[in-house]
Amino acid sequence: QSVLTQPPSVSAAPGQKVTISCSGSISNIGNNYVSWYQQIPGTAPKLLIYERNERPSGIPDRFSGSKSGASATLGIAGLQTGDEADYYCGTWDSSLRSYVFGSGTKVTVL
Amino acid sequence: QVQLVQSGAEVKEPGASVKVSCKASGYTFSSHYMHWLRQAPGQGFEWMGVINPGAGTTRSAQKFWDRVTMSRDTSTSTVYMELSSLRSDDTAVYYCARGMSYIEANRLDPWGQGTLVTVSS
Numbered sequence: 454q455s456v457l458t459q460p461p462s463v464s465a466a467p468g469q470k471v472t473i474s475c476s477g478s479i480s481n482i483g484n485n486y487v488s489w490y491q492q493i494p495g496t497a498p499k500l501l502i503y504e505r506n507e508r509p510s511g512i513p514d515r516f517s518g519s520k521s522g523a524s525a526t527l528g529i530a531g532l533q534t535g536d537e538a539d540y541y542c543g544t545w546d547s548s549l550r551s552y553v554f555g556s557g558t559k560v561t562v563l
Numbered sequence: 564q565v566q567l568v569q570s571g572a573e574v575k576e577p578g579a580s581v582k583v584s585c586k587a588s589g590y591t592f593s594s595h596y597m598h599w600l601r602q603a604p605g606q607g608f609e610w611m612g613v614i615n616p617g618a619g620t621t622r623s624a625q626k627f628w629d630r631v632t633m634s635r636d637t638s639t640s641t642v643y644m645e646l647s648s649l650r651s652d653d654t655a656v657y658y659c660a661r662g663m664s665y666i667e668a669n670r671l672d673p674w675g676q677g678t679l680v681t682v683s684s
Binding site: 455485486488490497498499500503504509541543544545547550551552553554555556557 | 608660
């Protein structure tokens with residue numbers, strides 16, 4: 454059972470936008486930065502978004518992040534077939550003193 | 564560039580131990596905490612623990628506190644994670660991931676390529 458809650462799947466047509474929610478509590482998202490990771494099956498996760506809405510070098514600005522209270526959202530604009538992957542939110546939990554993740558959301562490009 | 568390279572796949576019998584290595588390059592080894600995580604087949608990620616490569620201090624998740632040992636070799640910029648008393652539900656891909664200069668990670672980047680550990684008799 455994951456500490457953070459994500460929808461199991463989202464889908465949209467190429468060029469459209471999808472959003473993925475990540476719900477937590479004051480001890481994790483409420484008081485810490487959220488990161489978002491992309492995992493293409495069979496490969497290691499890749500950092501997409503960190504801190505308020507920062508992107509590592511090489512990550513296009515089609516990917517964006519936001520946070521409000523104890524919830525966070527990842528947005529993917531201009532959806533491409535190469536965006537089909539599993540997406541995970543993650544953050545530090547100050548009560549558990551451990552890094553926690555969402556259960557993952559599968560993005561399908563119709 | 565910052566890179567983490569892990570050791571190869573392992574097959575172990577129940578009750579045995581496994582030791583996975585993670586060699587870091589491209590940055591000052593002692594400057595960032597290193598985290599260990601795992602992903603069971605078809606599942607999400609589970610945080611196992613973290614090591615301060617400079618001081619050698621560790622913190623493990625309560626679930627693993629009595630079975631996991633993390634260590635490091637500063638001469639080779641390598642961290643290790645040993646899991647003992649293996650069970651079939653320990654079958655997973657194990658990852659190392661670089662954290663921050665302090666234990667409370669606000670991001671994990673980069674990740675190693677993963678090491679598949681299969682526990683089977």
